[in-house]
Amino acid sequence: MWxxxxxxxxxxxxxxxxxxxxxxxxxxxxxxxxxxNLMVVAELLPDLEAVMVRRINEKIGNPDG
Known part of the structure; x- marks a missing residue:
């Protein structure tokens, strides 16, 4: 997964x-x-995506992220 x-x-x-x-x-x-396993990926990836979005937007200083 990683x-x-x-x-x-x-x-x-x-x-x-x-x-x-x-x-x-x-x-x-x-x-x-x-x-x-696509079922595992479908379960885990949205949560990982949310963390990634938040962290990257914080790093670039975007107030909308």
């Missing part, structure tokens, strides 16, 4: 100056290619 998360840096959705999430279609396709 390998997947580490590979999603290029799959971010951006609006203006804010990161709004990962491209989940690309994330699930990558998870499938990596041989991960």
């Amino acid at each position: 390998d997947l998360v580490g590979r999603l840096g290029g799959q971010m959705r951006v609006a203006g100056r804010a990161i709004i999430g990962w491209d989940m279609s690309a994330a699930l396709a990558l998870a499938r290619a990596l041989g991960l």
Whole structure:
């Protein structure tokens, strides 16, 4: 799972100056290619995405994040 998360840096959705999430279609396709259990990925990835969005937007100083 952490390998997947580490590979999603290029799959971010951006609006203006804010990161709004990962491209989940690309994330699930990558998870499938990596041989991960898609049910587990579907359960865990949204929570990890929320943390990533919050942290990155805090780092770039975006008040909307």
